Amino acid sequence: MFKGFKDFILRGNVIELSIAVVVGTAFTALVAAFTTNIVNPIIAAAGGVETEGLGFPIWPGNEKTFVNIGGVLTALVTFLITAAVVYFIFVAPMNRINSLVKQRLATEEPEEEPIPADTALLAEIRDLLTKMAEADRSSENSR
Numbered sequence: 151m152f153k154g155f156k157d158f159i160l161r162g163n164v165i166e167l168s169i170a171v172v173v174g175t176a177f178t179a180l181v182a183a184f185t186t187n188i189v190n191p192i193i194a195a196a197g198g199v200e201t202e203g204l205g206f207p208i209w210p211g212n213e214k215t216f217v218n219i220g221g222v223l224t225a226l227v228t229f230l231i232t233a234a235v236v237y238f239i240f241v242a243p244m245n246r247i248n249s250l251v252k253q254r255l256a257t258e259e260p261e262e263e264p265i266p267a268d269t270a271l272l273a274e275i276r277d278l279l280t281k282m283a284e285a286d287r288s289s290e291n292s293r
Contacts, residue, residue, distance in 0.1 A: 177235065185228045193220040 194203035204220035207213075265273075 177232065181228050181231050184231070185224045189227050190220065190224050193223050196220075 190203075196204050203218060204223065205216055205218040208215035208217060
């Protein structure tokens, strides 16, 4: 049980995961600032001049019943930006690196050397003699 944990720690995955968490946290703050300060005002402007943003109140005059479609669109934009950055900065390059490593580490199958003609002829003669000997034995046994 402890050996597996030790292997996991020493394999380096913990360090990579730690770096990923730190970078992810910093990137999340960046995307949140972008969506809050740039995307939200643009989406709210789409709602019109006299509204609180892109959405509608279920009960007019009650702020707590406002269905905020702009907030959902902002979350969607945040998700798409985060997913695109993670894919193009981390996933795609790692896939490329992994394929290059696999190609480099792949062992090439040694090509079978063709059998020389004289060896092939001798093998055929051997096989024919074996068949003839078996045929003679079976004919003697059937008598």
